[in-house]
Amino acid sequence: MKWLLVTGGSGFIGSNYIEYVLEHDKDTAIINYDLLTYAGNKANSKSVENHERYFFVQGDIANKNQVRQVFETYPIDRVVNFAAETHVDNSIENPSTFIRTNVLGTQVMLEVAQNYWMIGRDALGYPVYKEGVKFLQISTDEVYGTLEDNGSFTEASPLEPNSPYSASKTSGDLLVRAYNKTYHLPVNITRCSNNYGPKQHSEKFIPAMILKALNNQSLTLYGDGKQVRDWIYVGDHCKAIHLVLEKGKDGEVYNIGGDQERQNIEIAKLILSSMKKEDSLIEHIKDRLGHDRRYAINHQKLTNDLGWQPNYDFYKGLEETVSWYIAQKQK
Numbered sequence: 001m002k003w004l005l006v007t008g009g010s011g012f013i014g015s016n017y018i019e020y021v022l023e024h025d026k027d028t029a030i031i032n033y034d035l036l037t038y039a040g041n042k043a044n045s046k047s048v049e050n051h052e053r054y055f056f057v058q059g060d061i062a063n064k065n066q067v068r069q070v071f072e073t074y075p076i077d078r079v080v081n082f083a084a085e086t087h088v089d090n091s092i093e094n095p096s097t098f099i100r101t102n103v104l105g106t107q108v109m110l111e112v113a114q115n116y117w118m119i120g121r122d123a124l125g126y127p128v129y130k131e132g133v134k135f136l137q138i139s140t141d142e143v144y145g146t147l148e149d150n151g152s153f154t155e156a157s158p159l160e161p162n163s164p165y166s167a168s169k170t171s172g173d174l175l176v177r178a179y180n181k182t183y184h185l186p187v188n189i190t191r192c193s194n195n196y197g198p199k200q201h202s203e204k205f206i207p208a209m210i211l212k213a214l215n216n217q218s219l220t221l222y223g224d225g226k227q228v229r230d231w232i233y234v235g236d237h238c239k240a241i242h243l244v245l246e247k248g249k250d251g252e253v254y255n256i257g258g259d260q261e262r263q264n265i266e267i268a269k270l271i272l273s274s275m276k277k278e279d280s281l282i283e284h285i286k287d288r289l290g291h292d293r294r295y296a297i298n299h300q301k302l303t304n305d306l307g308w309q310p311n312y313d314f315y316k317g318l319e320e321t322v323s324w325y326i327a328q329k330q331k
Helices: 012-024 064-073 088-093 095-117 164-183 205-214 234-247 264-274 300-306 314-330
Strands: 002-007 028-034 054-058 078-081 118-121 127-129 134-140 187-192 194-196 219-222 228-233 253-256 261-263 282-285
Touching: 002 012, 012 028, 012 234, 028 064, 064 095, 078 095, 078 234, 088 095, 088 164, 095 118, 095 127, 095 134, 095 164, 134 164, 134 234, 164 187, 187 234, 194 234, 194 314, 205 219, 205 264, 205 314, 219 264, 228 234, 228 264, 228 314, 234 253, 234 300, 253 300, 261 264, 264 282, 264 314
Parallel strands: 002 028, 002 078, 028 054, 078 134, 134 187, 187 253, 194 228, 219 282
Antiparallel strands: 118 127, 228 261
């Protein structure tokens, strides 16, 4: 039995990932380690809470004693680190929270994992680890900054974060890289485009637009609303994450993209159309500070090396997502 520690497993992507692993990997037990802040909802894991291979521990990734306790209690051999503060607007208002979780928290996880997995040193003095261990850092395309009208981010693109959120995620990524280069800790980093699907927090763009439309409130768009994002259905993302965990080459970064670039205003109109609402509900407001204009992910490395492809059609996925939020509203 493999023992997988998923940090932030009560969040949107983390909870979907746990469901995916329990269904598709029968030889893995999961410890969900989550602080249950506003973005972590224990109800997200209701479908698996009684599963024999699922265990929940409430705790903080930046608290070294709590993290040590988890490693002492369970024979963890792999970590997928989802735990993070992620909302850009919140990072502009309160960047210190993002630094604590996304930078300090990542370093604490790396240090504890290294200490518990290390079984000796080689002739050159580098740590030697138990066979099969890995630390997988879940990151974001926002570490690359913004794009012009053409091109896409590759793993070789420079890291040019433009918000406190993306700067904190970049710092976490660089710590993961450093632990691989300095201590030879087995690691991978994945950087994904914008996710959507069931269970996403209401502060995020697509659920926010859906819920506002449901309540006949204004769908507020920053600036002209023509900011472009590449969208990926959360299920496709989860498949890619687990593939990298199982088969990713040590030390490598893998971009995960959905090949579905859309302007924010286009998505708002699609949501209104699916709900038979008028475009007059759209309201343009002053643009956000440091707002990146366009993201686009090139996932050819992941496709060529590991054989992954996004499968979900954006229109189908958006329709299912709208239906899910409507159903939740009616409960």
